[in-house]
Amino acid sequence: MRRIIASTYTTLDGYIDNPHEWSLQYNDERAQKHAFELTLGADTLLLGRITYEGMAQxxxxxxxxxxxxxxxSIAKYVVASQPVDTDAWGPTTVIPGGDLVETASRLKRQDGANILIWGNGRLTDDLAAAGLLDEYRIWLYPVIKGQGRPLFRPESTAPVALTETVTFESGVVVLTYRPTTA
Structure with missing residues (x-):
C-alpha cells in the first residue's frame, strides 16, 4: 500500500508561510539530496488549493x-471547494473537499509510489483524523519569524511518534513523525 507523507518547512517558532523567503539559504547539498530522494519516492502530489495555486505559479x-x-511530470491532485485552473500545472485532478477521504483511500490502495503532500493544513488534519496520513516530515529551519501561519492549528491535535531525525550542516533538522493512536 502506498504511503501518504506530508513534508513541510517550518521556522523554529513554528510558522510555515512564505518558505521561499526564509528557507533557501539553508538548503545545503545534503538537504537538497534528501529532498530529492523524498520526491523521487513519490509519483503523486496531493495539495490543498492555496498551496497548489502558489506552486502552479x-x-x-x-x-x-x-x-x-x-x-x-507526476500526477497532482488538488483538494478544493471552488474552481481551480488545472491547466496551470498539469497533470492535475481536482478532488472536491467532501470526497477527500474516499479519494485518498482509493489512491493509497492503487499501485505506485508514495503520495507526497507539500504543506500542512486542513488537508493533513483531515487525513490524519481519518487515519490515512502515514508520516509528517517537518523540516525545521534555524529561523525565528515572529509571526505568520502556524504549522498546526487547534484542531490538529493527535498523538505522534518520532521515527527519525536527520540534521544538516546548515542547521536544518528533518523530524519524521508517525501518527499513532491515543
Whole structure:
C-alpha cells in the first residue's frame, strides 16, 4: 500500500508561510539530496488549493533539472471547494473537499509510489483524523519569524511518534513523525 507523507518547512517558532523567503539559504547539498530522494519516492502530489495555486505559479516554468522535471511530470491532485485552473500545472485532478477521504483511500490502495503532500493544513488534519496520513516530515529551519501561519492549528491535535531525525550542516533538522493512536 502506498504511503501518504506530508513534508513541510517550518521556522523554529513554528510558522510555515512564505518558505521561499526564509528557507533557501539553508538548503545545503545534503538537504537538497534528501529532498530529492523524498520526491523521487513519490509519483503523486496531493495539495490543498492555496498551496497548489502558489506552486502552479512557479513550477511550470522550472525544468531542465531532474528534481523539477520529476515534480512537473507526476500526477497532482488538488483538494478544493471552488474552481481551480488545472491547466496551470498539469497533470492535475481536482478532488472536491467532501470526497477527500474516499479519494485518498482509493489512491493509497492503487499501485505506485508514495503520495507526497507539500504543506500542512486542513488537508493533513483531515487525513490524519481519518487515519490515512502515514508520516509528517517537518523540516525545521534555524529561523525565528515572529509571526505568520502556524504549522498546526487547534484542531490538529493527535498523538505522534518520532521515527527519525536527520540534521544538516546548515542547521536544518528533518523530524519524521508517525501518527499513532491515543
Amino acid at each position: 512557479a513550477w511550470p516554468t522550472m525544468g531542465g533539472n531532474p528534481y523539477a522535471d520529476h515534480v512537473n
